[in-house]
Amino acid sequence: xxxxxxxxxxxxxxxxxxxxxxxxxxxxxxxxxxxxxxxxxxxxxxxxxxxxxxxxxxxxxxxxxxxxxxxxxxxxxxxxxxxxxxxxxxxxxxxxxxxxxxxxxxxxxxxxxxxxxxxxxxxxxxxx
Numbered sequence: 001x002x003x004x005x006x007x008x009x010x011x012x013x014x015x016x017x018x019x020x021x022x023x024x025x026x027x028x029x030x031x032x033x034x035x036x037x038x039x040x041x042x043x044x045x046x047x048x049x050x051x052x053x054x055x056x057x058x059x060x061x062x063x064x065x066x067x068x069x070x071x072x073x074x075x076x077x078x079x080x081x082x083x084x085x086x087x088x089x090x091x092x093x094x095x096x097x098x099x100x101x102x103x104x105x106x107x108x109x110x111x112x113x114x115x116x117x118x119x120x121x122x123x124x125x126x127x128x
Contacts, residue, residue: 001123003070004062006115010077011058013108018051033099071120078116085109 020028025044026036034040061073088109092102 003119007058007062011055014051015055018048021048032101074116074120078120081109081113
């Protein structure tokens with residue numbers, strides 16, 4: 001696995017989710033069983049815009065060849081993914097905000113965390 005592959009996969013996923021949250025927030029929120037009142041729709045649109053921004057940054061970062069910069073971006077994404085995973089787990093298990101399909105968000109966040117954790121911490125040790 002390489003940073004390029006993980007950046008592309010992550011970019012596509014967050015861009016699609018971001019566009020969904022921006023243009024049809026009630027539909028996306030409904031998929032997670034979340035409330036879709038006016039404040040939630042506005043926040044979903046803000047979050048969607050932020051996700052599209054992250055997706056575009058990742059798309060352009062895929063072409064970075066400097067290993068130090070790749071590792072720094074990977075570490076930032078690892079930290080962000082872990083924070084997102086914590087919020088998702090809280091939303092699913094204690095706050096009851098995400099009432100359905102929360103396991104998908106948990107699984108995706110966990111997989112990205114494992115991927116970035118591998119690239120940042122384990123892959124350098126595997127190189128000869």
